[in-house]
Amino acid sequence: MFELLGIPPQALFGQIMLGLINGAFYAMLSLGLAVIFGLLNIINFAHGALYMVGAFTAWFLLQYLGIGYWGALLLAPILVGAFGVVIERTMLRHLYKLDHLYGLLLTFGLALVIQGLFQNKFGSSGQPYAIPSVLQGGQNLGFMFFPNYRAWVVVASLGMCLATWYVIERTKLGSYLRAATENPTLVQAFGINVPRMIMLTYGFGVGLAAFAGVLAAPIYQVSPLMGADLIIVVFAVVVIGGMGSILGSIITGFTLGIVEGLTKVFYPEASNIVIFVIMAIVLLLKPAGLFGRTA
Amino acid sequence: MALKRKLMLSAALALAFTAGAAQAEISGDVIKIGVLNDRSGLYADLAGEGSVIAARMAVEDFGAADKGINVEILSADHQNKPDVGSNITRQWIDVDGVDVIADVPTSSVALAVNEIVRQKNKAFLNSGAGSSDLTGKACSPNTVHWTYDTWALANGTGKAVVQTGGDTWFFLTADYAFGHALERDTTAVVEESGGQVLGSVRHPLSTADFSSFLLQAQASGAKVIGLANAGGDTTNAIKQAAEFGIVQAGQSLAGLLVFLTDVHALGLQTAQGLVLTESFYWDLNDKTREWSERFAELNGGKYPTMVHAGVYASVLHYLKAAEATQSDDGTTVVTKMKEIPTDDPLFGQGEIRQDGRKIHDMYLFQVKAPEESKSPYDYYNLRATIPAAEAFRPIEEGECPLVQG
Amino acid sequence: MAAARDIAEPKGRMAGAAGAIPRHHYAAFAVMVALLLVAPLFVYPIFLMKVLCFALFASAFNLLIGYVGLVSFGHAAFFGGAAYITGHTAKVWGFPPELAILAGTAAAALLGLGFGLLAIRRQGIYFAMITLALAQMIFFVSLQAPFTGGEDGIQAVPRGVMFGFLDLGDIETLYFVVLAIFLGGFLLIYRIIHSPFGHVLRAIRENEPRAVSLGYKVDHYKLLAFVLSAALAGLAGGTKTIVFQLASLTDVHWTMSGEVILMTLLGGLGTVFGPAVGALVLVSLQNYLAQIGSWVTVVQGTIFVICVLTFRRGIIGELGRLLKRSL
DSSP states (O other): OOOTTTSOHHHHHHHHHHHHHHHHHHHHHHHHHHHHHHHHOOOOTTHHHHHHHHHHHHHHHHHHHOOOHHHHHHHHHHHHHHHHHHHHHHTGGGGTTSOHHHHHHHHHHHHHHHHHHHHHHHOSSOBOOOOOGGGOSEEEOSSOEEEHHHHHHHHHHHHHHHHHHHHHHHSHHHHHHHHHHHOHHHHHHTTOOHHHHHHHHHHHHHHHHHHHHHHHTTTSOBOTTTTTTHHHHHHHHHHHHOSSOHHHHHHHHHHHHHHHHHHHHHOGGGTTTHHHHHHHHHHHHOTTOSSOOOO | OHHHHHHHHHHHHHHHHTSSSOOTTSGGGEEEEEEEEOSSSTTTTTSHHHHHHHHHHHHHHHTTTTTTOEEEEEEEEOTTOHHHHHHHHHHIIIIIOOOEEEEOOSHHHHHHHHHHHHHHTOEEEEOSOOOGGGGTTTOOTTEEEOSOOHHHHHHHHHHHHHHTTOOEEEEEEESSHHHHHHHHHHHHHHHHTTOEEEEEEEEOSSOSOOHHHHHHHHHHTOSEEEEEOOHHHHHHHHHHHHHTTTTTTTOEEEESSOOHHHHHHHOHHHHTTOEEEESOOTTSSHHHHHHHHHHHHHTTTOOOOHHHHHHHHHHHHHHHHHHHHTOOOHHHHHHHHHHSOEEETTTEEEEEOTTSBEEOOEEEEEEOOGGGOOSTTOOEEEEEEEOHHHHSOOGGGSOOGGGOO | OHHHHHHHTTTGGGGOSOSOOOHHHHHHHHHHHHHHHHGGGTSOHHHHHHHHHHHHHHHHHHHHHHHTOOOOSOHHHHHHHHHHHHHHHHHTSOOOHHHHHHHHHHHHHHHHHHHHHHHTTSOHHHHHHHHHHHHHHHHHHHHHSGGGTGGGOBOSOOOOEETTTEETTSHHHHHHHHHHHHHHHHHHHHHHHTSHHHHHHHHHHHOHHHHHHTTOOHHHHHHHHHHHHHHHHHHHHHHHHHHHTOBOGGGTSHHHHHHHHHHHHHHOTTOSSHHHHHHHHHHHHHHHHGGGTTHHHHHHHHHHHHHHHHOTTHHHHHHHHHHTSOO
8 A cells, every 4th residue: 555656755754754763762872882892892782771771760760759851861871871880890891801702791691680670570561651741742744743752852862972973083082082992001001091981981881872761761661671672673783884983873873764764664564674684785795884994 | 390399298288188078080189270371571460460369369269178179379470482381381281280271361372372281181261362263273172261352352342443433444463463363353343344444554563663653554544543463562552642643633543452451551641542342341340349459459459450350250160160070170171161151250141152262241441531530440431342142253253173063 | 813712712722632532521421321311210301302402502502602713693593493494394294203303404504504604704793793683584584474473483383203103292202302313413513523624613713814824715614614503503493393392483582592602601612511511501490480480581691690700611611620621
């Protein structure tokens, strides 16, 4: 019923905008992964779980402390980031001298533990979280009804992504970071506390995941498994983009969101696998990924 | 295996205490009921520990202790995985001597358990699963399907909605066997009742974002959007439909598999106006209210779903039949269950058909608006009662080998 | 390939002693066979068969992680893919069990070839992520393809009669058939490890550039190892289907890939007997914990964390260190 040519351009435009919203989440999560990978050389498998923890933190804050959405948007990333710092200090730190794969395995284990604990406590059906009153309702764009909240998600995540990019690529702090990625010993010799920088980077990356989680809370049910399958898609996004550049992961995230959104219109059955198919094709043509440095 | 040993020990103790009351045909002198369901996942709220409580209440209300019948209840989590569920079932029957398996939500697990119970000649009282195959192609002389099935849900919701003016439909269908079956059954009912299906879109299982599909549904202009999916998919779709103003814009949602616990999780603000079919609601009459309040007290204040009610009623009826036959042999008891009419406070009077289908009324409910709700769990308005005779698939259409010839 | 070296680092030394099979391996193998022969007298046989299937699966996985240093996060695709093919051919096409299992194994090998061609283009963590993503694709295909039965899986797969005279409906016969399959697979893996091919694999793991400069076509070796590992994982998956008469989504889900890594890690990466021991421990644990549901994930995760932080040699690896033998 929805053939390629049967779609009015306005409806198509609507679907592109929706894709952009999903892309926003892919971008924020893959950005966090990229930042962490850059400095720690660890693929953070717990990223999806921490995204979920972010959403739950927002829910806790509201439920037990009466702190609303805006407070949570600020507090949840800080709290989850602090939790990330604890993880880094107590566990990840011991793995830096080993193969990077151990980091992947450790964070995989952590993801299982975190998800399992939340599942035991809250079951799987999820907790509702209301859209903040300011952003309720939506705009009738003529061709579609666009909820205000979704527009906010796109704006907020774009802002967050660009700010991160700016800090890393254009500020002094960022230059230290990039230098430490290349040669930690040398940077240390210049009197910069590299271990602390690593710790804070992990905290920041994780905080980014939590920020995405809070943004997601009003859209999706806040449920323990909300990050479990998402993280695998984000992995594919990361492989497609390559881990080379910060901007690369942002662009790839948004683009793939749109591609996925369009698939939902033209061939909805495939919308779950389209990203993996793209990954396979990219690997065949450009093994290092679209924005990756050498393999 | 400490647990197993403990169970064996308690069985032995039970044996020692009741050696006087001879029940030669009840194996081990104890009827063991295994409540197998989801205790941690998606269906933990609608089944889970609540079903164990319900089974315990049934044993109590039956007065097993006074009648000198030993009943023991075991429980386990099948995690909604057929392999886990069939493992536990095999082990329960082979090692622990379980006589009857109860509840088992999730059709895939239920079908697997159905197969094993038949092989081993035990009894299976299904309450939680929806697949109408349990009393159709896969029907078994050892199985009773109590509470509901997909056919009944499709029939109830489909027919009633069309009759009340919702005559054009668009489906959001979970893209796997279960979703396809729901869509197919509902489409048949809608068309039979004079309605029209304008289209459908198949979404992958466990979709987080429904906006794109909802937009397609909206563009179709159908009056009713049928949600041929379950669990998290349904709640997410409902939640996002509210966000996109679908209901305010004049379309209505019909959930084809929605439970009280889903409505509870969504909140009335989001779920209001939703139409759904169930076979039990706590606030139907004095008996259901009385029972449900007792249940809620034992279940941390959470009210029962129809699945809990079904576990209670089916276990109660099983015990009656076991008492009448003085046996815990699978087919013997199940055959007896079909012979004697059913009568319990929750589903009233009814019967179990030859194919194992329990027959009772189904109800069409509409979720209340927040301001209509006066107390916790006061969620539904009754819109229509579907009489027992029309509520379930006619026996001859089920292709159940047991009834042919 | 620093990745490979480090991952295999815990056992390092055992790689030596080319060709000659150490005598204590014979002894350990004899003990294992003896235990497995008498075990069904004391333990629930279906449980034992589950352990055997997973032991074979983990051993197949170990071929890759322990001896080539490649960490695949997508082995569930081979295990589950084979389970589906075996189930389908046995149930719908009426294949006898031996052919059905063979069909499953062959399908897994083919799938392995496809995965391998794509994945060996990248190394280390990328390799892991790519295999994971590809396996997730197989998961979605399994969910939606008409022959897999979606959520229901393929149920009531007939056990059938093997070679025309072994009735697998009989639990005892079934047990010994599964035992034979396990031992056959196990010995084959052992043979591969100790063959010249196995030595090249280890050379690649230890120092890939050197292997390249010695003129080995490294990618071919890696690909062949990957296909072998996939095929053996498929053998395990197909056998599992015949035992449980069921192929389901659990078998292809990514948590299954995680479980097999955990089994191997827990037992000891790159040890001969480790994966089997790891499978035994983990399957027993799951059996125990089935009563308490989702705590299984918490316990598994905790074991993962503990293994990675403090116990990287695994049970058999540590034991081997104590005995100063490679096991």
